[in-house]
Amino acid sequence: MKKVLVARPIFPDVIERLRQYFEVDANPGAPLAADEFARRMADRDGALLAGDPVTAKVLEGAPNLKVVSNMAVGYNNFDMQALNAHGVLGTNTPDVLNESTADFGWALMMAAARRIAESEHFLRAGKWGTWSYDAFLGTDVYGATLGVLGMGRIGQALARRARGFNMRVIYHNRSRVAPEIEAELNAEYVSKADLLKRADHLVLVLPYTAENRHTIGAAELASMQPTATLTNIARGGIVDDAALIQALRNKTIAAAGLDVFEGEPNFNRDFLTVPNVVLTPHIASATESTRRAMANLAADNLIAALGEGPRAGNPPNPINPEVLKK
Template identity: 35%
Template sequence: MKKKILISHRIPEEPLKILESDFELIWPDNDTFSNEELSALIPECEVVVSVFGNPLDSRLIEAASKLKLIANYGAGTDNIDVEKATQLGIVVTNTPDTVTEPTAELAMGLIIDVARRISEFDRGLRAKKITDWGVLQNWGTTLRDKTLGIVGLGAIGKALAKRALAFGMKVIYHNRHKLEPHIEEQYEARFTDLENLLRNADFVSLNVPLTPETKSLISFPELKLMKPSAFLINTSRGAVINQEALIEVLKKKEIAGAALDVFANEPNVPDELIYMDNVVLVPHVGSATHETRKEMSKQVASVIADFFQGMKGLPVVNPQVWNSENLRFKAEGAS
């Protein structure tokens, strides 16, 4: 009997067809399964392909008595109760490498957009609200010689730093731990604490995963540190920012603007943000390119195949699970 793979959301199908000889793939009829459908199907499945924005909570994981692998379609795994999965001996993987370049591209695009007021001017021209094209009108902010503060100089942060250097920007960064000197030299990046970064950066880009430590990492006190001429860019997770605090600071023009790919309660976007001219909004599209989404499906398929062949080097989010006495893959002798 074939092992069952439950795919919680419609993703590009073609790359996963390589699994059909050994697995039964269960796809939703529409865009996604309802919670009721997931609850009914998950007890019979050994793999779940989860998707960001679609929670896989402790209740669902506990109901999945045969589950060995959660293969997340995306880099961030805040949609999964990883702690519960680890307790039950379930391996959790993600697709980190594929999203790096497109997310950095988007972050750079948002920086350019909000700095040069591209979306604002586009809206104004279409609505025939911009009539004065004079030399002293419609100014933006140039990037050359400006300081980009990257909060989270991981893979995406490094890819963004490379792009910023090409625009003649200076790079400072804040991580939990200072990087090795040769890495800092490669990206011409200077380490600093978060407070100093916020005080000195002309653009602040958030590139951290959502964890208990990073939830509301940027709130009223942090926003108050930023320069009135500074811009905030977020391509990580919406909850990294206290959204109400950001709205208040933007209303008072205490920072120059923001560009946001992610929001606290997606897909809902507060009206206050929608009607602000100095805010650029996009619908969580960091990895949303034709090439990337297909590559993500390909990586998920490869992870599943390699996992059941006992291969190493998988992008495991909870590596401590391998040493667990409850490890289901080991206990049941799957291969």
């Protein structure tokens, strides 16, 4: 039997699915340290991962490896140049988390706009004594302008939600979406500069690449409205976290909602010193049905890529399909 590594704990029934086809080394505990991860990958034909770094060094030590299946949409944990050089297929799990992630992005945006976390901390600390007309004044969402940076599947799902709030939708993307999608979403394509200037609530939904690192930095934050909010459900590193902390302190923007961070889980602890930010630990896709769908799709990719199951040789979600032709 071919050998696979499951590097993070996942649903037991998914492990059992894999054991129908493979010899499975399943890690039941904390993420593997780099050296241990490389050691356990050394004799594997495939691996089911959740953000574990697949580097050139790992690949050099794993001569039998054919596929790395990421239980995520993003795959910035993969050294794609090294994967291609070693003829290793990478796969991901798009689409199945669109709606759950969009729901969560909307919740973060609302929480930031209406100062929900800040006011809850105030209440829990026993500080609530009387009503005041100016207590925790936030910004309206209904009738405001939603700015979407990255109009992919999740960005489009967010834009659909804006219709129920009577919002104007503007967006910026590497390229414009199809005219029929713009019409469906009632979305206006604008420059990045115009997006930053006009958005009352800016949501980031773009993939992480080297080019996208610090897409939102001090200059971009300074160009936003002082009443604006920023929500990041994309990837850490797209925002310069140190610059954002300073902008929140200085009230350059009103508030932020963040589910992702640079260097996570070792995020910048200065975020804990500013009240006008809502912080969550990368859980935008965390509903049971969505995480099950992600795990099963990652398993489908792994099984098919290793020549097993009903889609043998034809995995649903290849990132670099050109290696299948080699």
